[in-house]
Each structure stands twice: as C-alpha cells, then as structure tokens.
Amino acid sequence: MLPHNDFIHVAPSDAPELERRENVHPDEWRNPTPAARYNLVVIGAGTAGLVAAHAAAALGAKVALVERHLLGGDCLNVGCVPSKTIIRTSRLYAEMRNATQYGAQIPSDIRVDFSAVMQRMRGIRARISRADSVRRLTEAGVDVFFGEACFTGTEALTVDGTTLHFRKALIATGSRPDTPSIPGLVEAGYLTNENVFDLTELPRRLLVIGGGPLGCELAQAFCRFGSKIIIAQDWPLFLPREERDAAQILSDAFARDGIEVRLNTRAVNVRTEGGQTLVDLVIEDHRSTVEVDAILTGTGRVPNVDGLNLEAAGVDYDSTDGIRVDDFLQTTNPRIYAAGDACLEDKFTHSADASARIVVRNALFPGRQRLSALTIPWCTYTDPEIAHVGLYVRQAHNKDISVKTFTIPMHDVDRAIADGEEAGFVKIHVKEGTDRILGATIVARHAGEMMNEVTLAMVAGIGLRTLARVIHAYPTQGDAIKKAADAYNRTRLTPFINGLTRRWLRWTRR
Numbered sequence: 001m002l003p004h005n006d007f008i009h010v011a012p013s014d015a016p017e018l019e020r021r022e023n024v025h026p027d028e029w030r031n032p033t034p035a036a037r038y039n040l041v042v043i044g045a046g047t048a049g050l051v052a053a054h055a056a057a058a059l060g061a062k063v064a065l066v067e068r069h070l071l072g073g074d075c076l077n078v079g080c081v082p083s084k085t086i087i088r089t090s091r092l093y094a095e096m097r098n099a100t101q102y103g104a105q106i107p108s109d110i111r112v113d114f115s116a117v118m119q120r121m122r123g124i125r126a127r128i129s130r131a132d133s134v135r136r137l138t139e140a141g142v143d144v145f146f147g148e149a150c151f152t153g154t155e156a157l158t159v160d161g162t163t164l165h166f167r168k169a170l171i172a173t174g175s176r177p178d179t180p181s182i183p184g185l186v187e188a189g190y191l192t193n194e195n196v197f198d199l200t201e202l203p204r205r206l207l208v209i210g211g212g213p214l215g216c217e218l219a220q221a222f223c224r225f226g227s228k229i230i231i232a233q234d235w236p237l238f239l240p241r242e243e244r245d246a247a248q249i250l251s252d253a254f255a256r257d258g259i260e261v262r263l264n265t266r267a268v269n270v271r272t273e274g275g276q277t278l279v280d281l282v283i284e285d286h287r288s289t290v291e292v293d294a295i296l297t298g299t300g301r302v303p304n305v306d307g308l309n310l311e312a313a314g315v316d317y318d319s320t321d322g323i324r325v326d327d328f329l330q331t332t333n334p335r336i337y338a339a340g341d342a343c344l345e346d347k348f349t350h351s352a353d354a355s356a357r358i359v360v361r362n363a364l365f366p367g368r369q370r371l372s373a374l375t376i377p378w379c380t381y382t383d384p385e386i387a388h389v390g391l392y393v394r395q396a397h398n399k400d401i402s403v404k405t406f407t408i409p410m411h412d413v414d415r416a417i418a419d420g421e422e423a424g425f426v427k428i429h430v431k432e433g434t435d436r437i438l439g440a441t442i443v444a445r446h447a448g449e450m451m452n453e454v455t456l457a458m459v460a461g462i463g464l465r466t467l468a469r470v471i472h473a474y475p476t477q478g479d480a481i482k483k484a485a486d487a488y489n490r491t492r493l494t495p496f497i498n499g500l501t502r503r504w505l506r507w508t509r510r
Ligand SMILES: Cc1cc2nc3c(=O)[nH]c(=O)nc-3n(C[C@H](O)[C@H](O)[C@H](O)COP(=O)(O)OP(=O)(O)OC[C@H]3O[C@@H](n4cnc5c(N)ncnc54)[C@H](O)[C@@H]3O)c2cc1C
Pocket: 043, 044, 045, 046, 047, 048, 049, 066, 067, 068, 069, 070, 071, 072, 073, 074, 075, 076, 078, 079, 080, 081, 083, 084, 147, 148, 149, 150, 172, 173, 174, 175, 193, 214, 304, 307, 308, 339, 340, 341, 342, 347, 348, 349, 350, 351, 352, 381
C-alpha cells in the first residue's frame, strides 16, 4: 500500500464496499482442488483475464483463473468505473455553476458533499462488480484461485502452494502506476489511481503530476468538486499523443474551470515543513515552490511482470514494455499468451477485452487472429472529451500516405449549439483522392459515443461517401460526422461535373 497523507482515510467498510468485496474477493473463499490439467490457466482477473476465462469456459474449455487481489482488476476497482462515476457528478456541479447560461436559476452557494460523491461511486462500483463476481465465474465452470501466480516451468505454475498444469496459459497481469522518482515524494505520501478513490475528504489543494489522460480527467473532476488544482506537466501541452488543436481546446477548458496549468514543468522535490507539504517545481531555469494538501501522480503505467518467474516459463519480457508477444499474442513460449496492459501499448479496457478474445481463438483453436488487424479507438473523458481512432496525420505522412482532412467545428452543429456544448470539432482524415477513412479525432462533450460510428465505418470498410447517405436523426451532435461526409461529397463536384450540371439545368429552364 502506498503511503497516505494524514488526512486520507481508507474507504469506509459500508454496505457497498462489503458487497464489492463479497463479489470480487470473498473473505471465506477456499481455493478448489485443481483439475489434473487445464486447457487454459489465466493469470490475472482484470478485463483481459475475465473475458478470456468466460469465453473459454463457454466454449467448453477447462479453465482456471488466478487472481492475487480483486476480480475486475483496475477497470472495476480503481480505474474506469470509479473515475467515470465521479466525473459524472463533477460535470453536474459544473453545469449547476453554469446554470444561468441555460436560463436556469440555481442558488449561488453550491456546496459540494464530497463524501456523498464517493458514496455514490462506491454504490455504483458495487453494483457493477456483480458482473465480475466469483459467483458468475464459478457458475460458468471456471475454477477460481486467489493468490499470487508463479511459473515453475513451461507447463505449470503455482498459486498458494497448489500446482496448476496447463496446456495453454494466458498472462493478463495488467499494469500499475509508475512512481516518478522525485526526492521526498514517498516520504510525504501521494495518491495514485490505487488510493485516490478511497478518499473521503476533498483535498483543498491538489497538485497533479502528469498531464496524460488520468491526470487530466481527475484534475478536472477534483477542480469541479472545489479543489484548487495545479497540473505540472513535463511537456509543452497535455495529452502528448493527441493532435495539438485537440489538446489546445482542453487547455482552454481547463482555464475556464480555473485549473492552474504549468507546462514544461517538472516537480523536483517534495518536503514536509510544519505539517505542510511543499513541492518544488522547475520550469526551464526558474524554480518555484507550491504548498499543497495532496499530490496525485499520473505519470504512466508499468506492466506487472515481476514475481511471475517468467524465466522458468521461457517467456521474454521487458520491465517497461511488458511481456513480449507476436502479432498472434503468443509469447516466446508457444504455450503461453499475453493480453491487456501486461503486453499492449494501448492500455485500455476495450483493448484488453479484444486482445483476450484473440487469445481464446488462437490458443484453444487453430486461430490466426492478428492484433494488428484491430481498429482500436480511445477516449479521454474530460469535458470536452477527446476521442481518436486510426492514424494521426503525422503517422500517415510517415507512411508516405497523402491525407485530406474534413473538419466540422461543433459550433456549426445545431444540437451542440442548443446544448451549449460548442467546444470541439469532428475531424476525419481520408486517403487523398478516395473516401477511405484513415483516422479521426473528435473533441466534443460526447466524443467517445460519437467515435463509435467512425470506428464502425473503418472496420466495415465504409467510406465517407456512404456515411453521407446515412440519415442522422436531427438534431444530434453525431450529425457533425454526416456534415464531414457531406463536405467530402462536395469535393467530388469537379469543375467538369459542375459545368455539366449547370448546362443541364440551364437547358431544362428553356
Ligand atoms: C484511473 C484510470 C482510469 C481508466 N479509465 C479507462 C477508461 O475510461 N477506458 C478504458 O478503456 N480504459 C481505462 N483505463 C485503463 C484500464 O483500466 C486498463 O487498460 C484495463 O483495466 C486493463 O485490463 P487488464 O486485464 O489488462 O489488467 P488489470 O485490470 O490491471 O488486471 C490485472 C489483474 O492481474 C492481477 N495480477 C497481477 N499479477 C498477478 C499475479 N502474479 N498473480 C495473480 N494475479 C495477478 C492484478 O491483481 C489484477 O487484478 C483506466 C485506468 C486507470 C488507472
């Protein structure tokens, strides 16, 4: 467990927490007697492990699932579910403060009940934990073992003193937060995604180190709850992976929220003086000190590869990039596969899910499904959201592909205007001279939802020409995608065709 600041309490053992525990790691659990040999032994019961175990068992495989902590892994317990739940409440507070923009009257002194926010989150997390529960797994015929898995050879591993023999195994051990090496940080105590959702009191002043998706999402949420937020980002902009205009819109949104953003800034030292936590920040040669109540780090993820005795299993790995896999997700031991954060660059729940499905096909059947064949979108759930799929322009140029881009600002979309959600754009890149979609970035309040349409089009090989024929219900924000497709269609009106149509219309007027 990471060190905590004094004011941080562990989550209360209330009814939802007891329910979650009962679902994802019951106190009274006894590991079963193992089968002589399993078709598939899965290590790690996060999204990748759960999906693989359920899918393999449904197909009739004898499956064992080993989990050292909580079923559901990061997504359920300390990732997507708690973060998206509190983000929803934070958005409500932002909207209440903004009520007059909508012609509504709300009392001016809006008081945030942070403990109620977290209580709601715990209730929702408990409810969603039912889907990941030990009961569902055992009902599906999966043997569930709680304990730390450790390979003893190329075809066996141990858990809690019991040996499991396997025909195939899946390493789905996920990732954990990277700890930035800042002198004094560990001693002063800090938050990561592993303990931030245990908070019961709102930190008055929060320093967020790292401007990636996790840092941005939680910084905005805590700001909207009333924390004074500073983000220190060791880069010239947020979300280094995203297109600059997308990140700039987020920067502007943060400024409106009142988040203090320090770009090109490194946190270099943390110390405690007179009960106060002081952090030294350096931007170029300028050093300043900020006083904070808590520090949240979001500086990246490290794959969980330690303690598995991968050498005994003949599995190559790298402590930064994780388990080494080929395009079929097979490791250097042909019996052993990997999926999810433990091996993927794209560390998302949906990629963990998709990669686990590939493993079930390739490991248990003569499947040859490739990771590279997947089209993986992603979304950062800030307000506005930033979603992306496919290639960025710079990537297309690196591959010598000429790109034409169609951009529709959200302020040209009726529904976005009506909703007061005009920040953002839909930007779709096609291969020059064709309507084939190479990639897209959407910045909008519901960018994640909107991106699914573009992803579907890419997977199904549907071009912008066909998207222009898809009737979008009016008024919807997704209409922006249709507008981008219409913009493409207008480029098909060459001077020659334009001349022909004009001549035809002139002739029909006679
Ligand atoms: C704050 C936050 C918000 C996020 N939000 C989103 C989001 O909105 N959308 C999205 O797509 N993704 C999101 N993610 C990422 C997402 O949570 C992960 O990509 C996903 O959980 C990865 O699933 P996984 O199965 O690979 O690993 P994990 O969920 O990490 O599961 C791995 C499991 O393996 C277990 N394990 C590890 N080693 C061993 C061992 N030796 N023996 C037994 N068990 C072991 C661990 O205890 C863990 O339960 C978020 C992540 C964070 C941190």
